[in-house]
Every structure is written in structure tokens, then in C-alpha cells.
Amino acid sequence: MLYAIMSEDVTNSLAKRKTARPAHLARLSDLKEQGRLILAGPHPLIDSEDPGEAGFSGSLVVAEFIS
DSSP, X not given: OEEEEEEEOOTTOHHHHHHHHXXXXXXXXXXXXXXXXXXXXXXXXXXXXXXXXXXXXXXXEEEEOOO
């Protein structure tokens, strides 16, 4: 079954995002290798590939899980 995982960032979460990013990308890579990742991406606070210090409001992961 496909699941949409929608996360909402807390205020001033950019530093926490940067710390968690390597493990997060590794997990997404695992899901992709298994053919279970449908799409994933951040929700930038401004319309930009790199919103810089503006940061993000959250993110979305759509992946297949057994339950």
C-alpha cells in the first residue's frame, strides 16, 4: 500500500534538518533501491531550489509499505 508521509517543520528547524539530512537521504536511497520510493521532496518556504536561511515548512515522502 502506498503511504503519503507529510511532515511539518517546527520554527527555526533548518539546523536540525541539516543534522538529520545524511541519515534521511540514506533511508530514502534504501527505499529507492528497493523500488518502494514513489516520490519525496521538501516544501521550501520560498519558491527556490535552495531557499537558504528561509528554510522549509515541511516535506513529503510517498512510498510503499506492507502496513
